[in-house]
Amino acid sequence: MAEDNNQTTRRQHWETVYQTKPVEQLSWFQKDAGMSLRFVRQAQLPDKAHIVDVGGGTSVLAGVLLRENATWSISVLDISAASLHHARASLGDLAHRVQWVEADVTQWRPDFAADLWHDRAMFHFLVAEGDRKAYADTLRTVLRPGGHAIIATFSLHGPTQCSHLPIVRYDASTLLAAIGDGLTLRDQCVMQHQTPSGKVQEFQFCLMQRV
Numbered sequence: 001m002a003e004d005n006n007q008t009t010r011r012q013h014w015e016t017v018y019q020t021k022p023v024e025q026l027s028w029f030q031k032d033a034g035m036s037l038r039f040v041r042q043a044q045l046p047d048k049a050h051i052v053d054v055g056g057g058t059s060v061l062a063g064v065l066l067r068e069n070a071t072w073s074i075s076v077l078d079i080s081a082a083s084l085h086h087a088r089a090s091l092g093d094l095a096h097r098v099q100w101v102e103a104d105v106t107q108w109r110p111d112f113a114a115d116l117w118h119d120r121a122m123f124h125f126l127v128a129e130g131d132r133k134a135y136a137d138t139l140r141t142v143l144r145p146g147g148h149a150i151i152a153t154f155s156l157h158g159p160t161q162c163s164h165l166p167i168v169r170y171d172a173s174t175l176l177a178a179i180g181d182g183l184t185l186r187d188q189c190v191m192q193h194q195t196p197s198g199k200v201q202e203f204q205f206c207l208m209q210r211v
Ligand SMILES: C[S@@+](CC[C@H](N)C(=O)[O-])C[C@H]1O[C@@H](n2cnc3c(N)ncnc32)[C@H](O)[C@@H]1O
Pocket: 010, 014, 028, 029, 030, 054, 055, 056, 057, 058, 059, 060, 077, 078, 079, 080, 083, 103, 104, 105, 106, 119, 120, 121, 122, 125, 162
């Protein structure tokens, strides 16, 4: 599908970020994915579950999940080819066990169903209502009934920008409302993320389930 200007600009922004800045200096960098793993465990996924990490970037989550359960099937989707290239290289021998998907989530037409949707710090960049609706439609298309979604955004006390882009801040109820019908909130928490430069950013994590 052809990209509009908005999507091209978005892609170029993220390509530049990942091509010009060391991963360990990105504000969202974390050495482990502890809070995500806590909610993944809570979802009690079966063997052979399919997990998609949306806007996964260079996150360590894919490797963490493969070590948690070797039967799980992991897809990492990102708009930036450079981020996927880096993530793939850092996974070494495990990289072939991951499906790498270069796509804009607002345009993505998945060809598989997932048991778990994970998104840390991607959804909050969607400041246009049409993009948020496209995201929610995709989520509902890919997530099986009964499947879980873990979505983390900046909280109402978090920063108003990330990577020099405006973001939308959420608490659990506004996030659930933004994602729309068909999901129910199972758990939520706020956490303080320490950036590599020592700043603290408050995140809202939500565990939702498709009903
Ligand atoms: C703040 S980073 C978070 C990366 C990762 N989830 C983590 O926790 O380390 C946001 C990520 O979302 C990706 N992204 C931004 N907009 C996107 C879109 N519309 N579709 C897919 N990925 C997108 C960016 O390339 C970037 O990797």
